[in-house]
Amino acid sequence: MDFKVSTAPIEQDGLLVSVEGEFDLSSADQVQTAAEPAISAGRPLLLDLRDCSFIDSTALRLVLQIHGALTRDAGPDAPMAVVANSEIRKFFSMTAIDQSVCVCTTREEALAALTATPDAENGKPASPPDLLARSGEE
Numbered sequence: 001m002d003f004k005v006s007t008a009p010i011e012q013d014g015l016l017v018s019v020e021g022e023f024d025l026s027s028a029d030q031v032q033t034a035a036e037p038a039i040s041a042g043r044p045l046l047l048d049l050r051d052c053s054f055i056d057s058t059a060l061r062l063v064l065q066i067h068g069a070l071t072r073d074a075g076p077d078a079p080m081a082v083v084a085n086s087e088i089r090k091f092f093s094m095t096a097i098d099q100s101v102c103v104c105t106t107r108e109e110a111l112a113a114l115t116a117t118p119d120a121e122n123g124k125p126a127s128p129p130d131l132l133a134r135s136g137e138e
Contacts, residue, residue, distance in 0.1 A: 003027045005034045011115055014044030014079065020051040023059040032062060039069045044079035044114045048107060049088050060095055067101050081110035 003021035010016045015038040019031060031047075038045040047063065049055065063082065070080050081102040084092065089105070092098040104110040 003030070005030045007034050007037075010044065010046055011111060012044055012079075013041075014038065014046060014114060016046045016048060018048040018051070022054040023049065023052050024054060024056040025058040028058050028062045031059070032066075035066050039066060042070065042079075045070065045081075046107070046110050046114060047080070047082045048110075049082060049084040050107075052084065052088055055088050055091055060091060060097060063101060064097060079114055081113045083107050083110040 003023075003026075004019075005027070006018045008016045008018070015035070017031065017034045017038075019027075021027070023031065035045060035047070037043070045066065047066070067080050081104055082092070083104045083106060086105075089098070089103055092101070092103045097103070102110070102113045104113060
């Protein structure tokens with residue numbers, strides 16, 4: 001499969017970066033370049049890896065670096081979410097990256113996480129399941 005990275009605007013002046021193919025050492029620079037406008041402006045970033053067929057440690061490290069760059073200005077609740085297929089989510093889980101980066105199953109869930117208002121109890125953005133519960137959906 002050929003590698004492709006594309007960008008598109010999303011809500012709240014955010015940026016969607018979509019990755020298709022193998023996200024690895026040979027393609028990480030392209031993803032970094034695509035994410036740079038959101039990083040430099042501190043804008044919300046949705047990284048869509050649903051069509052990613054493979055991810056390596058370089059790509060995982062880049063996700064953490066992007067998250068870190070966003071958190072320097074936005075604090076621990078950085079405006080970043082990742083949407084990934086089940087295979088890629090396993091890597092985020094095995095490496096515990098999903099403990100610091102919001103990893104979602106759908107683009108809608110990721111957008112909801114990016115636009116969530118802080119939870120009144122702890123001041124952190126409400127998690128997508130909390131948002132669904134509040135709206136009466138499940």
